Amino acid sequence: MIFADIIIDISVKSLDKTFQYIVPACLEDEIKTGSLVTVPFGNGNRQLKGYVVNLTDTPKFDRAKTKSITGVEKNAIPAESHLLALAGWIKENYGASMNDAIKAVMPVKKEIKERVQRTVYPLLSPAEMEKLALEFEKKHNTARARVLRCFTSLDSSIYYNGIDYNYITKNLKCPKSVIDSLEQMGITSTSSSRQYRNPAKHGDTSSTRHVLNDEQQHIANAVLADYAGGIRKTYLIHGVTGSGKTEVYMEIIEGVLSYGRQVIVLIPEIALTFQTVNRFYQRFGDRVSVIHSRLSAGERYDQFLRAKEGLVDIMIGPRSALFMPFKKLGLIVVDEEHETSYQSETPPKYHAREVAVQRARMLGASVLLGSATPSLEAYYKAQAGEYGLFTLKKRAGGAHLPQVHIVDLREEFENKNYSVFSSRLSTLVEERLQKHEQSIIFINRRGYASFISCRKCGEAIGCPHCSVSLKPHMHNGIVDRMKCHFCGYEIPLPAACPSCGSKYIGTFGIGTQQVEEAAKKRFQGARILRMDADTTGGKDGHSRILGQFGRGEADILIGTQMIVKGHDFPNVTLVGIIAADLSLNAGDYRAAERTYQLIAQAAGRAGRGGKSGEVVLQTYQPSHYSIVHAAGQDYESFYNQEISIREMLHYPPVSNILGILVFSENEESASKLAGIISEIAEQYQTVTVLGPADAPVAKAKDIYRKMVYGKCMDYSTLCSVKDYIEAFKEQDTEFRDCGINFEFNINR
Numbered sequence: 118m119i120f121a122d123i124i125i126d127i128s129v130k131s132l133d134k135t136f137q138y139i140v141p142a143c144l145e146d147e148i149k150t151g152s153l154v155t156v157p158f159g160n161g162n163r164q165l166k167g168y169v170v171n172l173t174d175t176p177k178f179d180r181a182k183t184k185s186i187t188g189v190e191k192n193a194i195p196a197e198s199h200l201l202a203l204a205g206w207i208k209e210n211y212g213a214s215m216n217d218a219i220k221a222v223m224p225v226k227k228e229i230k231e232r233v234q235r236t237v238y239p240l241l242s243p244a245e246m247e248k249l250a251l252e253f254e255k256k257h258n259t260a261r262a263r264v265l266r267c268f269t270s271l272d273s274s275i276y277y278n279g280i281d282y283n284y285i286t287k288n289l290k291c292p293k294s295v296i297d298s299l300e301q302m303g304i305t306s307t308s309s310s311r312q313y314r315n316p317a318k319h320g321d322t323s324s325t326r327h328v329l330n331d332e333q334q335h336i337a338n339a340v341l342a343d344y345a346g347g348i349r350k351t352y353l354i355h356g357v358t359g360s361g362k363t364e365v366y367m368e369i370i371e372g373v374l375s376y377g378r379q380v381i382v383l384i385p386e387i388a389l390t391f392q393t394v395n396r397f398y399q400r401f402g403d404r405v406s407v408i409h410s411r412l413s414a415g416e417r418y419d420q421f422l423r424a425k426e427g428l429v430d431i432m433i434g435p436r437s438a439l440f441m442p443f444k445k446l447g448l449i450v451v452d453e454e455h456e457t458s459y460q461s462e463t464p465p466k467y468h469a470r471e472v473a474v475q476r477a478r479m480l481g482a483s484v485l486l487g488s489a490t491p492s493l494e495a496y497y498k499a500q501a502g503e504y505g506l507f508t509l510k511k512r513a514g515g516a517h518l519p520q521v522h523i524v525d526l527r528e529e530f531e532n533k534n535y536s537v538f539s540s541r542l543s544t545l546v547e548e549r550l551q552k553h554e555q556s557i558i559f560i561n562r563r564g565y566a567s568f569i570s571c572r573k574c575g576e577a578i579g580c581p582h583c584s585v586s587l588k589p590h591m592h593n594g595i596v597d598r599m600k601c602h603f604c605g606y607e608i609p610l611p612a613a614c615p616s617c618g619s620k621y622i623g624t625f626g627i628g629t630q631q632v633e634e635a636a637k638k639r640f641q642g643a644r645i646l647r648m649d650a651d652t653t654g655g656k657d658g659h660s661r662i663l664g665q666f667g668r669g670e671a672d673i674l675i676g677t678q679m680i681v682k683g684h685d686f687p688n689v690t691l692v693g694i695i696a697a698d699l700s701l702n703a704g705d706y707r708a709a710e711r712t713y714q715l716i717a718q719a720a721g722r723a724g725r726g727g728k729s730g731e732v733v734l735q736t737y738q739p740s741h742y743s744i745v746h747a748a749g750q751d752y753e754s755f756y757n758q759e760i761s762i763r764e765m766l767h768y769p770p771v772s773n774i775l776g777i778l779v780f781s782e783n784e785e786s787a788s789k790l791a792g793i794i795s796e797i798a799e800q801y802q803t804v805t806v807l808g809p810a811d812a813p814v815a816k817a818k819d820i821y822r823k824m825v826y827g828k829c830m831d832y833s834t835l836c837s838v839k840d841y842i843e844a845f846k847e848q849d850t851e852f853r854d855c856g857i858n859f860e861f862n863i864n865r
Contacts, residue, residue, distance in 0.1 A: 358721020575737020
């Protein structure tokens with residue numbers, strides 16, 4: 118008798134354990150580890166779904182009292198056994214139910230009806246077909262005659278290639294019975310083959326490759342030498358924008374493929390798939406596929422199946438592509454590893470970079486992390502020797518880094534220029550229009566309109582305890598106070614700027630549509646494209662706009678973060694950054710890091726071809742270290758200054774931080790539970806507790822939200838805090854109306 122340990126498909130902590138069921142003899146061949154099954158649950162034997170996480174012949178309970186599995190979900194995709202193990206690791210390290218963790222590692226959950234290509238082939242010669250066609254016509258078997266006439270009309274060179282089954286049934290209007298009768302008579306035969314939807318198949322496959330420069334070749338040789346020697350580790354490639362990191366990836370990937378292994382390439386945004394997939398497809402052809410959320414269900418399922426069956430060797434996509442069921446995974450590439458989109462926003466709140474390293478460790482694979490602006494976490498580990506570190510200091514092809522102009526918006530304000538475009542930016546855009554070169558206008562919207570700043574001096578009011586900006590709060594529809602969402606510090610809303618006394622103080626924000634309208638008025642006759650969430654709807658929204666701009670069908674591209682990440686347009690010689698310092702006021706400890714990354718990445722879009730580039734960086738804080746170092750593309754100096762601040766304040770990566778979100782429809786219950794959680798965390802002597810305080814979104818859909826933060830050098834101690842709180846909540850009866858979510862080392 119076989120028994121199955123099953124996780125019930127309900128995201129409730131009290132059910133986050135295995136329940137054992139008997140596998141009926143009639144289902145033994147169908148049920149495997151990872152199968153989705155139906156089981157009777159509870160006293161009422163309610164039929165619920167669950168995942169099989171283990172099969173054994175050892176019963177845990179009295180056989181007479183053990184229930185049997187009811188059935189197997191026929192169209193569900195079973196989770197791979199090593200992915201279940203990875204789900205277990207995610208559960209333990211990120212504070213989620215096992216059920217949620219299993220769902221996270223299953224980017225495709227249901228089978229889709231397969232697409233079949235059927236072809237009808239002739240079994241007789243053309244002359245024999247002609248003779249039979251005449252006989253059918255005499256007997257008025259017109260449908261059979263039409264099929265045979267279709268064959269005889271074919272050129273002899275393609276006669277035996279056959280005719281599409283659907284063409285015969287639809288165009289020739291012949292029913293299935295006619296085709297079956299011809300097959301029974303030995304005149305034709307029909308064959309079927311599975312047709313996979315391949316969203317990556319476009320462009321030419323000319324096997325284009327660039328000759329690597331000395332820096333690039335050194336990295337490729339070093340990584341492949343380790344690989345040949347059986348050394349599997351994680352490497353960080355820190356290369357300036359335009360240094361050719363993708364070419365290094367492809368050279369290493371080619372070497373890994375030669376060992377019969379497979380590769381996952383993670384990219385942070387769907388917008389990047391357009392150029393990335395083109396480049397990989399040109400090099401590797403049909404060995405490449407892509408998966409992302411905007412594909413149809415059928416396309417996603419086919420890519421999952423192609424990976425599982427070994428029909429593709431390289432899978433490209435955002436975070437979910439990490440869980441493709443490759444059986445011979447040899448390498449995971451995490452491009453632009455610093456991007457926040459690699460952090461899951463729903464439980465389990467895992468980080469793809471960390472999970473990639475763990476999956477590679479489990480399967481004996483290597484990991485390549487790449488960025489022009491590495492996360493402090495990755496660079497910190499590289500400095501400590503945990504990751505191998507490589508540096509690309511010059512742009513590929515002899516291109517030079519752009520010249521950066523820092524414009525002080527306070528001076529523009531004093532000179533009565535109230536436009537979103539500084540006089541320097543306006544002049545340079547006009548020059549590009551005259552020279553038929555292209556410009557990108559980037560609006561830094563991260564953290565917009567959620568802080569109070571002074572238009573005259575640029576000062577944003579911050580928390581004296583947490584090094585983050587205070588957030589405006591409304592009372593009776595009026596913004597009348599400011600609060601810190603880390604520690605709860607609160608002050609009344611000032612009537613004037615505390616720094617300079619100016620009355621020009623308030624929330625600040627600007628949108629892409631406003632900038633587009635201003636650009637149309639200022640640069641009349643210019644061809645302008647806008648790229649944001651409103652203009653990129655549909656599966657091909659990103660590639661359509663980027664394709665237009667890449668073909669030179671527009672002079673100016675306006676957009677937010679999605680236009681400055683990894684794109685390569687040789688004719689772009691100017692980048693304007695509107696409100697470069699806006700993200701400094703985002704209200705989290707990573708604000709300076711995010712600002713540096715956004716500015717450096719945006720600036721890196723200029724001058725990537727043979728022409729020199731310029732960047733106009735508009736800011737109220739021209740002397741802030743993140744802006745000064747970003748303008749100079751000086752990552753090391755920025756890192757050294759920022760890491761010293763993190764050390765002083767005990768923030769990641771020097772320390773660790775656990776965010777605990779408490780939510781309930783009852784504000785009093787949420788506040789009380791958050792207070793108890795704060796007291797629990799304070800019992801650990803090495804943990805520094807902040808809060809409780811309102812969450813950044815204090816109320817959403819009538820749900821009140823409170824935050825408690827715990828900081829500690831030891832990650833495992835914070836895991837113990839998480840486990841203690843989970844155990845307390847599971848046994849508690851008073852706070853059943855409250856929910857709890859955990860997030861480690863908040864990365865947004």
